[in-house]
Amino acid sequence: MQKLGDFKLPPFFNYPPYFTLQPVRDTREKQIQLWKELILDYCKTQKIFIIGLEEEFPLFANPVIERSLTHEARETFLSALVSEGRAEWLDKGRRKCLILWHRIQDWADIIVNFVKDNAFEDGVLTVEEIRSGIESRGTELYGLDRIILMRALKLLEHKGKLAIFKGTSTDDEGVKFSI
Amino acid sequence: MAGDHLPLAELTSSGRPVLLPSEIECSFLSNVELESENSANFSVRLKSGLLILTTHRLIWLPPNPVPPGSKGCYVPLAAVSHIVSKKSMKSMFASPRLSFQVSVGPDGRVDTKSLVRGSRSIVMTAVMRGKGDVDSFVAKFWENWRGRAWERDNEELGSSSSVKSGHESGSGSGGFDSTGMRMVGVAGILRREQEIWESTDKSLHDAFQDLNALMSKAKEMVMLAEKMRLKLLSGSSQAGAANNEEMGSKEEMQDWLLSVGIISPVTKESAGALYHQQLSRQLADFVKFPLERSGGMINLIDIYCLFNRARGTELISPEDLLRACSLWDKFDVPVMLRKFDSGVMVIQNKSYRDEEVFARIKTLVTKPDTLRMGISASDAALTLGIAPAMAKEHLLTAESQGLLCRDVSPDGFRFYVNLFPEIISDDLYVVQHHGVYAMWNTIVSSA
Structure with a gap:
């Protein structure tokens, strides 16, 4: 089985038409579906949060059959993820795409569970501690993209479960939980 | 009655x-x-x-x-x-x-x-x-x-006198002689001008006479070809199971002769206002044979060439051909004009069925080599025995019906059998045991 790093590639990764944007509707829908699944799977296992359209992305090329996705195809597949809420464009020019293999709501739930597990229900943590502290090591939160984390925290703040405040040092923000 | x-x-x-x-x-x-x-x-x-x-x-x-x-x-x-x-x-x-x-x-x-x-x-x-x-x-x-x-x-074909005699009668008008009468003054100048003009006219006339002779020769050739074809036709039926090779060459010869010409092409001059209508009918008769040879469908451009070659001197324009084809709707003829989405136009038998071609394409794309490498329009043209432009149309139609899908790369434009419907999106790694996807997978992973 072909691999990309430690990621196992599906058999159809060697099927040349998989890399050409199909013009026929039914075929194209299925193709997009397969790409969406594969992108999410890959990003999840490799902990990739942002795909730059103009940068090299290993999944978008198959050197074995010498095929790669065109810019149009990449944008099409990522846009399909965006329309399902599984990704977001970070800029108007659609050059960077945030991949949400967990939706923002799911990330918020993970944060709540993390806070409960570590008995921080009324505690205070910095944003940076949540994504790289000792407690988060070994959880999905470890190494989480800051943009996604902030979105999830804002969602929780909106629900009254925490308050975000500026810390004394300017380089970080603090979070006061009240779950 | x-x-x-x-x-x-x-x-x-x-x-x-x-x-x-x-x-x-x-x-x-x-x-x-x-x-x-x-x-x-x-x-x-x-x-x-x-x-x-x-x-x-x-x-x-x-x-x-x-x-x-x-x-x-x-x-x-x-x-x-x-x-x-x-x-x-x-x-x-x-x-x-x-x-x-x-x-x-x-x-x-x-x-x-x-x-x-x-x-x-x-x-x-x-x-x-x-x-x-x-x-x-x-x-x-x-x-x-x-x-x-x-x-x-x-009369016997070879005697050229028969052809000449038909044209000699019309040429008498040029010889107008200037009776030797002396003409002076303006009238004389006019007269001389007239004479010069008449002689030019005569030489022009002679030149056209040559052209007529050439055309009647062409007609003779067509007749000769027709005669030989009939002879060959009757000969081959008598010979029965003779030498196969000889039969082959005879058939080839027949094809040659058959495509030599149309003896009486419909022309604007002869048909006038009925030109397109008559041309349309003649064309319908003409396309039968080339259609048979090319499997029931033929490119309009090919027919244009064949038809004009058969007409020889009375060439028709592309617009005339198109109009003649479009008139088929109104007559009860066994052929029709078909326009593909890409704009390519073909002539096909009314009885022509796309399904037959699709069946052939399907067998073609599920062969081991094509499973792995796909096919280009020219590959398909060779295997199906049709023109590349037509092969491409068929492949595109098959694609639009979900039978094929495309692969565009620096290597070119190729078609593969469509595996997408067989791939399960819930589990990307599953290959079901039966089906084309499994066949493909076996071939690709063994390579």
């Missing part, structure tokens, strides 16, 4: 008259009535049909759509004993008429052999109610009747 008295005209499936070996159509008039004078046992009343003048016959065809019981028939020019030209003041108001005497045998039938004893003459009249150049029709009628082309048929 007309058929009782006049011989019936044999028609092709597209409704064009079947012509005699060296017969040529010269002029067409629509909306013509053909009737005879009242007589004891001879009566013809044919309403508003198409009148075709050929070198051998005057053919009357029923209008379109054909009224029940109405059939095409003809008067052999050989049976015409006299042409009556009527030019009266009346013709300014009434429809133009053309009368001629026809010899009728004792049995009340128009006689092909005008010298049979006991025949009598009947006056027949054609009333031209339609628009069209009646004068030129009448002139042609005279010309053809005097030309007696039917007599020449009986």
